[in-house]
Every structure is written in structure tokens, then in C-alpha cells.
Amino acid sequence: MTTESSPLTIAQLAELAGVSTATVSKVVNGRSEVSPETRAAVEELIRLHGYRRQRRRSTPTTLVELVFHALEGDYPVEITKGVADVARAHDLTVAISDLHHDHTTTQSWLDGVLRRRPTGVIAVFSGLTEAQHDQLIHREIPLVLLDPADAPARNIPSVGAGNWNGGLTATRHLLELGHRRIAIITGPDAALPSRARLDGYRTALDMAGLPADPALIARGDFLIEGGLAQAHHLLRLPDRPTAVFATNDGQAIGVYHAAHQLGLRIPDDLSVIGFDDLPSVRWTIPPLTTIRQPLTDMAAAATTMLLTLAHGDPLPQNRVELATELVIRASTAPPPA
Template sequence: MVRTGSVAGPTLAVVAREAGVSVPTASKVVNGREDVAPETRRRVTEALDRLGYVRRPRFDGPRPPGLVDLVVDSLDSSWSGAVLRGVEEAAHDAGLEVVVTAGLTRPRGGRPERGWLDKLSARGSSGVLLNLAGPTPSQYAWLAQHRIPFVLIDPVLEPPPGVVSVGAADWHGGVTATEHLLSLGHERVAVVAGHRRRMSSNARVAGYRSALAAAGVRHRAAYLRYGGFDEGAARRGTHELMDLPEPPTAVFACSDRMALGVYRALAERGVSVPGDVSVVGFGDLPEARWASPGLTTVRQPLSEMAGVALRLLVRVMGGERPEGTRTELSTSLVVRGSTGGVGRGFVEAGVR
């Protein structure tokens, strides 16, 4: 238990009684533990302030001004590699050191496991970058209580008001991908989306629908499949699309990884790309260039996003407040060999 101040100051037991909680719960709040409900943390914090209880940070020494944390889902993907490159370059320019933590998220929900904030506090990090990890309300409250600045990179869900984040122009990317397919004569354009509740996935699908509407092409509900940003799920969804009475002549996959799943499904059915079906991905990761044929895709500037996020974090650490809480970097279409005109035999006969 941490307690400071004069002898006459309030004890932690007094604070706990004022907040209507147990002494151990009040102690957790004072010591910076994250396993406390947001409402409970708020009551204890208010009681601490009202009674004049002076809290000492859990990290006893001065916070190293040159140390920041980067939290990522994993290190085994080209996505994470691009983010790491962007953070590393920007951190080098800013004279900062970066501690990378990976594998904290639970299989469902994508939220960081409990305990990582305690480690962050123990090493005295001055700021945090969170990539593809959605903090819980309690973790947001913990960061706010300890006045540790943080910035989200491509957040999974809509961040709370005031939270700084960096992403890509996902809606515009969805429009660009669909317009490209429409310009080649495709009207039966399907989309393999990511997660139903993920910001980026919903924005890309919204862009796809907007492009269809602007071209006067009817949106078919059967042409929407969710692949969860997973190659295997995208493969299964593509088989379902090809089993439709009128299968699509083009597929927009909302990630390069899912586009590879589309490739696999089409190859298993003897359907050629782009002779029978055109495919567009999203990301422009290295696998887009390695695919055969090369994948036409929407470039998402991941390294640039990560660099911007680091520079924003430095500004917030210095006491500045960015003019806007959401920064979006532009996307662009990279045309390779996976898109072409509509194959007439495919349109007339369909594919089973």
C-alpha cells in the first residue's frame, strides 16, 4: 500500500469509507492497478482528491523521457513489420527508445489482456502507441489517471471522445477499388469484408456501396461476405459467392490477406484471375507483389501512419493538444495483373 502526506492526513481506510469501497480496492486505485471497474476508480479518485490524500506514483524514479511503448497484436505478419518500421524511423529521428510488446490481445474481441499496464508503469514509460488493440474502459481510465499519453494506430472500434488516433482513408479506398472494377465493365462486384464491428471494415464496405450507387449499379446483399481479415474465412466466403445463381465477375477483398483466400478459392474451382474474375485487395503489403498474378490493391500507408502516430505522441507528451483527434492518411490504387475486363463466357455461363 502506498500512503504519503502528513501524519494528520487521511488514512486509506478513511478514503475507502468515503468512496464506499473496501480498503484493498482503494489500495488498488492508489497503486495504479488496472483490475478496477471504471466507476469504482472514479469514486475512489474523487474521494482521494476531496480528502487531500497525496498519491505517489508507483514508479519511484523519474520517468525516462526517451522511452515509449508500442503495443501490437503480434510480430508474425507483414502488417506489424510495416508498423514497426514506421515507428522505428520516427523514434530514431526523435531520439526515443521503443519497447515493443506483442501478443497481449485475447482471441475474441482484440482487447489487451490485463497486466500489461502494470508492467508499463513499472518501467516508467512516458507514452504508449496502441496498434490494433482496443483498450477496455478501465484501461482508458488507468492511462488517464496516471497521465500517460497514448495514441491509437488504426483503432478497432470508435475511440472515446478526445482520444488521439491515426488511420487511413478507408472509405475513399473502398470507393477507389470499386470504381476501378466498374471502369473495367464489371457490374456484378462482390465484397469480402473484415469484421462486422470494425471501423476500417465498415468504412471500406461503405465506400464500396457508395461507388455502386454513384454508378447506378444495384447493390446485392448476397454479394457481401465477412471474412474477419482471415485468409481461410475469405476462401470459404468466395466459394459461397461462386455458388450463387449469378456469381460475381469481380471481388473486392478488404485486405490483401483475404484477397489471397479469394485467389485460393478461385483456383480450386478452375476460375482464372483476371480472365474470369477480377480481384482487388487492400493494404499493398509485400504479399500483394508476390501473388501470381500480382494483386491490384489499395495502398494503405502503414509505415507512414505509424510514423505520424509517434510524432503525435511526442507532441502530446510535450503538453500539446492536436487540433483534431483523428488523423487520416490518404490511400491510393496500385494496379497490377489481377484486374481486367469482363470475360463474356463467364458472364453468360456462370461458374459452378
């Protein structure tokens, strides 16, 4: 009789599930031509008992799967650079997928990954369901989350940035310049980086003895259009802010456009600070003060972790968090007299 300590073979799984060995093979190899009910039954048995692979198995391809929640702007370019640098050094190729603003992968995407059998998967600002992660585990395909949108579950390795400290530093910079009416445009409420940056903003105000005015907290979406819309709202308040902390550089660009449309000069009438330090913000007029998160270094760290796992070695730590840094340019100044 099998127990949880003795993983099952395909034949044993098939017997317990009441299906053919070919059907079980399709499930463990990520094939799509299996009914959802049968797939769920086999995967539940694997979760309970484990799966003992035959010694003869396919070799991983020289491929790193890199999946983005969206392929827009400089953000994915900077991350791809970091992944590609490490991959190139190990003679690996990078395959890129786009989830079109979704934060969870689809089963059809995962089926393709399982067929390609990559060295590993890096998911950027997105994640997999528990069942999908189980499928990767069963195929011995490691997964690392990069800049995850939510707290990683089940000890999935991840790489992120010091978002809370970045929010604190950005707000402190504005406070030190003399600003007291400081607005913030957040990212999506559900996004972990957004919540951490907002918490840093609130902490800086609290440390300065200032209450966080709910009227100055605008819910954004990390998009330029969202920054534009929320900045219009904030800058039309009767007691408008003298500074805006946009929690990513895209929204900061939106603030620039809103200020121009309303006849406000940056930084004479309004100070603006962003978050990311994407290459393009050095060329805004005026150049944007921002919090640098080292996206390329984060991506390189995630790829190194992935290769460590692919080689069967343990990670020194499951969570890596790289420091953020204030980059002062010309978009922040003391408030108008």
C-alpha cells in the same frame, strides 16, 4: 472541504475511501495486489475529485509500448517500422505486445505497463476500457490508437486511413473496367475499417445506378482462411461475380487460392482487388491490384502524436486520417466477354 476543483492527495483519498495510504498508492501506481472492489472505489474517487501528485515522482522510461491485436503477417511489420523510425530518432526503445486476436487489453497487461512506466502506449486495431484508460491518465501515460477497430471514445487521439474512400475507389476501378457483378468480402462487422470500406463499396454502386446485391456481400474476418471460404461460396453462385473486392490483402490471397482450386484464371475469368498494399502482394501471381493504406506513415504519425503528448504539448488535432491510394497491377481487367 475538498471539491472537484481541488485534486486530492493520496492521504486525502485514503481518508475518504477508508483505506490506508499504501493501498491508494498501489492503485494509482497500477499495482495488482488490491481487491477489485477497493480499486474501483479509489478510482471512482479519483474520477470525482482528481488526484494531486507529489512533486517527486518517477521519471518515464525511454520505452514506447506498442500493442497489437495479433502479430501475424506483414501488417504488424509495416507498423513497427514506422514506430521504430520515430522512436529511434528520439533514443527510445519499442516494446511489442500481442493480444492474440482480442481487441481489448487485459488488466494483467496493463499492470505490466504501469510498472514499466513507458513514455506512452500505442494500441493497434485494439483499445482499452474506460477504466484502463483512466489508470493511464492517472499515471500521466499518454495513449494513441492506431487504425482503431472502433470509433475512439473520450477524445482519445487516433490515426487511421481513408477507409470509406478506399472502398469507393476500389469499387469504382472495377466498374470502370466494365464489371457489374462485383462481390465484396468484408472484415468483421464490429470493425470500423470494415464498415467504412463496405459503405464505400455501396456508395460506388449507388453512384453507378446499381443495387447492392446482398448475395454478393460476404462477411469475412480479415484472415486468409476467411477469404478462401467466402470466395468458394461466391464463386459457386449460379450467377457468380466477375470481380471480388477483398477488404484486406490477406483475404485477397484467399480469393486467389479459391479461384485456383475452381479452375478460374485471374484476371481472365475473375478480377481481384485487395486493400492494404502489403509488400508480399507484389509477388503474387499475378501481382495484386490493391488499395494502399500507408501503414508505416500512419505509425510514424501516431508515434509523433504520442511524443507530443508526453512532452505536455497540445495536439493540433485529435484525429489524423491519411489518404489511401489505388495501386493498379495485373489482377484486374475487363470482365470476360
